[in-house]
Amino acid sequence: MAGGGINRRVSAASARSHTRKSNRKSSSSGLLKKLFLVSLVGLLAWAYQATRPPPPKICGTPNGPPITAPRIKLNDGRHLAYKEHGVPKEKAQYKFVYVHGFDSCRNHAVVAHFLSPETVESLGIYIVAIDRSGYGESDPNPKREVKSIASDVEEFADKLGLGEKFYLVGFSMGGQAVWSCLKYIPHRLAGATLLAPVVNYWWSGLPANLSAEAYNKQLQRDRWALRVAHHAPWLTYWWNTQKLFPILSVIDHLPEIFSRQDKEIVEQFAGMEDSSPVKQQGEYESLHRDLVVGFGKWEFDPTEVTNPFPNKEGSVHLWQGDEDILVPVTLQRHIAEKLPWIQYHEVVGAGHLFPYAKGMSETIIKTQLYLEN
Template identity: 65%
Template sequence: MLKEIRAALLLGLAVWVYQATNPPPPKICGTPGGPLITAPRIKLRDGRYLAYKEHGVSRETAKYKIIYVHGFASMRHHTMSVAKLSAEVVEELGLLFVSFDRPGYGESDPHPKRTPESIALDIEELADHLEFGSRFYVMGFSMGGQVIWGCLKYIPHRLAGATLIAPVVNYWWPGFPANLSTEAYYLQLPQDQWTLRVAHHAPWLTYWWNSQKWFPASAVAARKPEVFSRQDLELLSTVTDGRMYMPQTMQQGEFETLHRDMMIGFGKWEFDPMDLENPFPNNEGSVHLWHGDEDKTVPVSLQRYIAQRLPWINYHEISGSGHMFPYILEICEAIIKAPLLEKK
């Protein structure tokens, strides 16, 4: 009898562990019971669909074609202050922005095998589908800024310029001195430290850690005020698109959006950004990195070190700003113009 009870308990524990660590399947857009498809989408070579949105002048008249990569818990509608740019600026410069839902977000199909390389190739395929020509610009904010490192690694020959805006860093990139990355890591709230430990060392537990109720999980995902600067909180109170589109952002499931972002962003990378070579050795383009010196989400000390290691990066540090500074219209305009007007 005792053996049967032990066997039942072990079986029950095994079932609980399986259910706790295995996320529910995503609700794929366009499938029975799944979210509706409302955006234009392209079919990628592996059969996945990528949803996108165009802003600015037409493709035929555009002088500058820019693919924008959204951040964590965002989607194609979230484009900093791009939508607020004056029609005069857009027309004068001939700007065309294309934002897209990263895999699993919004209306883009999930990609269980997503890597820094695969998302860069998705961007290249999107540009080809839209007939952007041999070269185009890429720009990314926060977690989307981290994606730009993959573009610089895997598709540098397709880039006219690249802009990283408050890009998320991986504390385990080997190029960081151990004392510097450790010091920056412990600037985070303890619950975020644990969340990233799990994502890096035990990615198979990421879903469980972020869905269990015993310990607080990611403060960033919960958008706790403690992870924002005073300026950030003021800006967030004026940003309405974030609240408006939040139901659509993660409608296919949090695992394929937030949790996979964590596993990839803080996992083991196949390359170290600090080993990259200048993609524009003949000054035919440029790379810009923008960061606020009061950013409480991504430590500025690590961005300074990256800029020191990669002197070909044009580093811009915004005094008195936190993580959300690109939502200031004047700064957004400066970010957009920097790589474009260099060629004039």
């Protein structure tokens, strides 16, 4: 009996010890779960904030940059800034709208800067360069898409008084505007010129093998950046501001993106400080939104655009350097083959910056005008 009592007391003590251990384990497990949940919530909150771009610093607002350029107010309240070149608009025989490329603005209208005064005066050329939405001093457009670019150009031309028809020139990413206008407002164009227009690798009209081959020749960092812009546009800001992986080479100003001729041109302008306020309203509203629109899902396929001048009352020209590293010449050749109404000009030995080469601006503008007279 005594032995049985001792055993019962030992069993009770053992049970109490086991209960305390179980309670400690349960408490420890509950604490770990709470720590995990808190960490997860914190990580998600950080990720959410990291992917959200800061609000733009809109020109003319209390905390924004000053307004220094003339601007046109659009019907939705946004403003487009511009810069005029050439003869007075009222006396011009030919009126051009110039649309700049990536990481650029109205101050970089290459065809305007390099035209000789004699050509401008003798032909009566007027060129107005605009800041695309979010660039320079043009208000951001949170609803920007390919189609809206054509609407902006048309409304701008009307409010500036360019007349029933005008010429359009787009360089690099500015090619978005030209393709958009050829699709949606061809009746407003007297002619159009595409200078090394950026090609979206996901256009359905491009053969998959050709597009894949050109895409795979891009730098690995660029392939990833463009994948993000196309498949996960909401991550574009984070991807191009984080420090874990290499960002888009153009944003990073990597020398590898330049061809032999490009490097010569860059060296030619070395030391000439450029204080243009390209990204002053925020990189997201300028550079990153450009990537999302340019490499996102387009509302139409440029390779299926119909001839805007069936009666040969105007012409469309596409210029491309055969050594362009940024825009593959193979894709440009295919587009020219699919759209035989485009006058295709391939510049031998030229890179992406060929419009800056000596004499090219004269050639580009005169080709546009002379082939129509």
